[in-house]
Amino acid sequence: MTREYLNYINGEWVASKGNEYRENYNPATGELLGKATQSTADDVSYSVSMAKLAQREWRNVPAPKRGEILMKIGDLLKRDKERLAKILTEEMGKVIVEARGEVQEAIDMAYYMAGEGRRLVGQTTPSELPNKHAMSMRVPVGIVGIITPWNFPIAIASWKMFPALVSGNTVVWKPASDTPALATKFMKIIEEAGVPKGVVNLVHGSGSVVGEAIVDHPDVGVVSFTGSTEVGSELASKASKKLKKVSLEMGGKNAIIVMEDADIELALEGILWSAFGTSGQRCTACSRLIVHKSIKEKLTERLVAKAKELILGNGLNEKVQVGPVINENALKQIKKYVEIGKQEGATLLIGGEREHIDLLKDGYYFQPTIFTDVDPSMRIFKEEIFGPVLSIIEVNSLDEAIDINNNTVYGLSSSIYTADVNAAFRAMRDLQSGIVYINAGTIGAEIHLPFGGMKQTGNGHRDSGLAALDVCTEWKSVYVDYSGTLQRAQIDNN
Ligand SMILES: NC(=O)C1=CN([C@@H]2O[C@H](COP(=O)(O)OP(=O)(O)OC[C@H]3O[C@@H](n4cnc5c(N)ncnc54)[C@H](OP(=O)(O)O)[C@@H]3O)[C@@H](O)[C@H]2O)C=CC1
Numbered sequence: 389m390t391r392e393y394l395n396y397i398n399g400e401w402v403a404s405k406g407n408e409y410r411e412n413y414n415p416a417t418g419e420l421l422g423k424a425t426q427s428t429a430d431d432v433s434y435s436v437s438m439a440k441l442a443q444r445e446w447r448n449v450p451a452p453k454r455g456e457i458l459m460k461i462g463d464l465l466k467r468d469k470e471r472l473a474k475i476l477t478e479e480m481g482k483v484i485v486e487a488r489g490e491v492q493e494a495i496d497m498a499y500y501m502a503g504e505g506r507r508l509v510g511q512t513t514p515s516e517l518p519n520k521h522a523m524s525m526r527v528p529v530g531i532v533g534i535i536t537p538w539n540f541p542i543a544i545a546s547w548k549m550f551p552a553l554v555s556g557n558t559v560v561w562k563p564a565s566d567t568p569a570l571a572t573k574f575m576k577i578i579e580e581a582g583v584p585k586g587v588v589n590l591v592h593g594s595g596s597v598v599g600e601a602i603v604d605h606p607d608v609g610v611v612s613f614t615g616s617t618e619v620g621s622e623l624a625s626k627a628s629k630k631l632k633k634v635s636l637e638m639g640g641k642n643a644i645i646v647m648e649d650a651d652i653e654l655a656l657e658g659i660l661w662s663a664f665g666t667s668g669q670r671c672t673a674c675s676r677l678i679v680h681k682s683i684k685e686k687l688t689e690r691l692v693a694k695a696k697e698l699i700l701g702n703g704l705n706e707k708v709q710v711g712p713v714i715n716e717n718a719l720k721q722i723k724k725y726v727e728i729g730k731q732e733g734a735t736l737l738i739g740g741e742r743e744h745i746d747l748l749k750d751g752y753y754f755q756p757t758i759f760t761d762v763d764p765s766m767r768i769f770k771e772e773i774f775g776p777v778l779s780i781i782e783v784n785s786l787d788e789a790i791d792i793n794n795n796t797v798y799g800l801s802s803s804i805y806t807a808d809v810n811a812a813f814r815a816m817r818d819l820q821s822g823i824v825y826i827n828a829g830t831i832g833a834e835i836h837l838p839f840g841g842m843k844q845t846g847n848g849h850r851d852s853g854l855a856a857l858d859v860c861t862e863w864k865s866v867y868v869d870y871s872g873t874l875q876r877a878q879i880d881n882n
């Protein structure tokens with residue numbers, strides 16, 4: 389029997405009245421997994437009204453109690469970690485070990501934000517006047533609209549949802565159309581943890597209907613989005629006309645720099661997993677390798693040999709290292725860029741084709757692909773491909789490497805391999821990206837630090853870490869005058 393994924397609105401599992409469904413498939417095998425209800429703008433409107441009602445009480449639940457509920461969510465995610473990881477691999481394709489790692493991020497985020505329930509610190513300051521108290525506190529914005537992508541379907545949702553909940557907001561969440569099964573299982577855990585009805589609402593459906601309705605709704609105070617630059621910038625311009633707060637986390641064209649004094653074995657591992665892990669479908673994936681001329685040949689040779697040995701296949705098999713890409717469109721998009729690279733004059737060293745695996749004929753596999761002789765004017769150097777495609781660029785100095793790293797409209801993650809502490813500190817200072825790694829690849833962010841990028845990767849906001857609270861709260865400054873007399877600051881009596 390085909391599984392049905394329903395909306396969860398005001399504590400009830402319901403299908404959209406529109407009565408339309410979208411099927412979801414296992415990208416490793418082509419197997420039909422289930423079908424998700426396709427919601428309408430009316431469903432969004434109903435969920436927003438329920439979220440609004442629920443927020444009246446939720447905002448007054450003491451924050452430590454809200455934190456306890458998040459703690460419970462963390463416990464349940466931990467209990468069901470293996471089941472969640474399996475659903476994630478089946479639906480999205482990433483290999484099981486990465487899926488476990490992603491679920492762990494949601495667990496970590498739940499516990500981290502649970503602790504925030506006992507902090508949520510504001511400031512107290514001296515007043516200019518006698519017998520007057522001055523302080524500031526965070527207050528919830530109200531309703532947070534969350535729109536998430538398929539590549540990290542539970543981690544990114546947790547980065548956005550848990551800060552919103554602990555600070556007293558309610559949520560309307562639209563997951564990606566390609567990952568409704570995991571969203572449903574996540575929502576069931578939230579329900580089981582005792583989150584009151586209406587506090588988190590899940591609405592399945594397309595970006596153009598459900599996503600836009602969330603952005604358009606006047607009662608949604610914040611929209612937190614991760615996905616493509618095209619959709620993010622479009623959505624932001626609409627929302628900003630309504631003076632909404634928008635947090636955007638979008639593309640990347642991340643680079644690893646390898647200097648002549650680097651530990652080559654270490655660098656090879658970092659490059660391999662940053663470029664080909666998750667089939668290159670991370671916004672932090674490394675798609676540009678900037679190598680010092682003196683070691684380029686040796687590094688390239690070793691890298692190609694290692695990439696050839698990667699085992700492609702169904703990520704449920706523990707031995708598999710690279711799973712499929714998300715769908716047929718992704719395959720086409722990646723192949724298109726391979727052809728562009730060839731036409732632009734880059735040299736294809738390995739890969740470049742769809743991979744057909746005997747027993748997995750309907751899976752969407754793409755070979756790990758490496759280009760060399762790439763220059764910064766090429767589209768494969770500049771544009772996000774979101775697949776297992778790496779471009780190698782040769783440099784003569786650290787200055788040149790940093791310039792090339794920064795020569796992109798994006799600014800998410802950068803890395804440098806070097807044994808020179810001076811070079812490491814210069815890179816830390818000068819690389820224009822929200823995340824910098826020294827002697828590690830471009831992937832593997834931890835939840836207690838801010839996650840996000842500079843330039844066109846985002847709009848200045850961050851997921852994760854304490855910075856995530858800034859997205860879903862406002863600052864309120866409060867003055868308490870207990871002098872019993874009329875006193876006014878900033879009136880000069882002298
Ligand atoms: N920075 C990152 O982490 C990510 C970047 N990307 C980039 O985006 C590209 C495309 O991936 P994709 O997942 O399709 O990204 P999209 O930007 O299309 O989708 C991200 C989310 O936004 C929704 N959405 C789509 N259109 C609208 C709209 N008009 N208004 C509101 N919400 C909308 C999607 O819904 P639906 O699923 O229904 O279309 C999904 O939930 C990738 O190739 C990659 O370059 C993708 C994923 C993550």
Ligand SMILES: O=C(O)CCC(=O)C(=O)O
Nearest residue numbers: 540670671672831832833
């Ligand atoms: O690799 C990471 O650090 C996180 C990646 C991620 O969240 C993304 O690609 O969307």
